[in-house]
Amino acid sequence: MEIRAPRGMPDILPAETPRWQTVEATLREVARRHGYGEIRTPVAEHTEVFQRGVGAATDIVEKEMYTFTDRGGRSLTLRAEGTAPVMRAFLEHNLGAQGLPARVYYVCPIFRYDRPQAGRYRQHTQFGAEVIGSPDPAADAEVLGLAVRAVEALGLAHPDVHLSSVGDATCRPRYLEALRAYYRPRLGDVCDDCRRRFETAPLRLLDCKRAPDREIARGAPRILDYLCGACGAHLAGVRAHLDAMGIRYTIDPMIVRGLDYYTRTAWEALSGRLGAQNAVFGGGRYDRLAEQLGGPPTPGVGFGMGLERLLLVLQQEGVAGAGASSPELFIATAGTEPSRALALADRLRRDGLSVTVDVMARGLRAQMKQADRLGAAFVLLLGEDELRRGVAVLREMATGQQEDVALARLGEAVASRVRAR
Numbered sequence: 422m423e424i425r426a427p428r429g430m431p432d433i434l435p436a437e438t439p440r441w442q443t444v445e446a447t448l449r450e451v452a453r454r455h456g457y458g459e460i461r462t463p464v465a466e467h468t469e470v471f472q473r474g475v476g477a478a479t480d481i482v483e484k485e486m487y488t489f490t491d492r493g494g495r496s497l498t499l500r501a502e503g504t505a506p507v508m509r510a511f512l513e514h515n516l517g518a519q520g521l522p523a524r525v526y527y528v529c530p531i532f533r534y535d536r537p538q539a540g541r542y543r544q545h546t547q548f549g550a551e552v553i554g555s556p557d558p559a560a561d562a563e564v565l566g567l568a569v570r571a572v573e574a575l576g577l578a579h580p581d582v583h584l585s586s587v588g589d590a591t592c593r594p595r596y597l598e599a600l601r602a603y604y605r606p607r608l609g610d611v612c613d614d615c616r617r618r619f620e621t622a623p624l625r626l627l628d629c630k631r632a633p634d635r636e637i638a639r640g641a642p643r644i645l646d647y648l649c650g651a652c653g654a655h656l657a658g659v660r661a662h663l664d665a666m667g668i669r670y671t672i673d674p675m676i677v678r679g680l681d682y683y684t685r686t687a688w689e690a691l692s693g694r695l696g697a698q699n700a701v702f703g704g705g706r707y708d709r710l711a712e713q714l715g716g717p718p719t720p721g722v723g724f725g726m727g728l729e730r731l732l733l734v735l736q737q738e739g740v741a742g743a744g745a746s747s748p749e750l751f752i753a754t755a756g757t758e759p760s761r762a763l764a765l766a767d768r769l770r771r772d773g774l775s776v777t778v779d780v781m782a783r784g785l786r787a788q789m790k791q792a793d794r795l796g797a798a799f800v801l802l803l804g805e806d807e808l809r810r811g812v813a814v815l816r817e818m819a820t821g822q823q824e825d826v827a828l829a830r831l832g833e834a835v836a837s838r839v840r841a842r
């Protein structure tokens with residue numbers, strides 16, 4: 422029997438985790454500087470959170486959720502999207518009580534039963550941030566600015582931000598009517614998915630990936646021509662704030678977010694060289710989400726950023742990440758009691774050094790080979806003769822230089838040499 426990880430759910434191995442840790446630490450630091458606190462919601466929610474929050478007629482809810490019945494007969498779903506659980510938690514814990522808005526961020530796995538492809542997985546990791554409780558364009562500009570500065574902080578260029586508005590309950594119905602009028606005579610030419618979207622989620626007709634459908638979408642009426650006064654003024658406000666902050670964007674009316682709850686501002690950002698560009702984050706305003714979840718009207722705006730995709734772009738762009746973690750010191754024993762090495766390692770670790778000892782009862786030559794394989798910076802040789810003299814031999818692996826160091830002040834001696842490298 423061959424046991425493997427589920428398809429599309431990759432292991433992230435110790436050789437790769439340093440890059441992840443660097444990226445996550447940078448994102449957390451950027452969020453901290455913006456005054457956002459971390460929120461951790463459970464990995465599963467009651468299925469209604471996504472059905473009501475994301476919309477029953479969406480691809481996510483129709484085809485991509487990991488839904489199961491627990492032993493109590495309740496329907497639970499693995500986190501299929503980042504925002505609905507955050508809003509559920511905001512409502513459940515009354516996070517607005519300390520004064521609005523609530524500013525939160527998360528780094529967590531998202532589960533979608535999607536066809537796995539490069540940079541897309543059935544379990545992927547998302548960084549996202551939300552501002553809940555403000556209808557003001559300043560909130561949109563702040564959180565979009567956070568996403569842009571986060572990408573820059575990782576060492577990438579200012580991403581290519583595409584910005585639009587999807588209107589609100591006042592103006593969108595009129596636009597959808599115009600959109601349906603345009604598509605009605607063309608329904609014979611579009612794919613089955615588009616025919617279904619025509620009935621259930623017409624905005625998403627503009628989002629079809631099939632080439633002939635994209636051509637038809639390009640000729641469709643543009644929502645920006647249908648915005649009501651309030652939505653037009655909101656978009657103008659967001660643009661003015663972004664201009665003031667030096668955040669660059671392109672107005673692109675083809676940007677429609679895949680989820681039902683979006684209102685007004687919507688954006689997508691691409692990163693990487695032209696021709697090899699990847700979507701690195703997307704987001705927008707969701708003023709109706711709280712009501713769809715059964716809460717009071719509560720405006721919100723935020724984004725989600727896929728970390729696998731981001732790491733792919735960082736690699737393509739040659740942005741160096743941290744290397745694998747190698748021990749600073751490997752303690753090798755030559756005929757010495759293993760407990761001497763273990764006790765010494767324990768002491769040095771408390772001094773802050775990263776120390777590895779042999780736990781395979783290997784001979785000295787094999788231990789030296791292992792130290793080399795691990796990339797240890799120094800090896801400390803504990804030999805019986807040296808121990809009797811109260812010293813050990815410290816060898817710098819890169820240069821081969823060796824010297825005797827007194828056991829009594831070993832911590833200091835090793836630490837100062839590790840720091841001097």
Ligand SMILES: [Zn+2]
Binds near residue numbers: 611630
């Ligand atoms: Zn289509």
Ligand SMILES: [Zn+2]
Binds near residue numbers: 588650
């Ligand atoms: Zn409007």
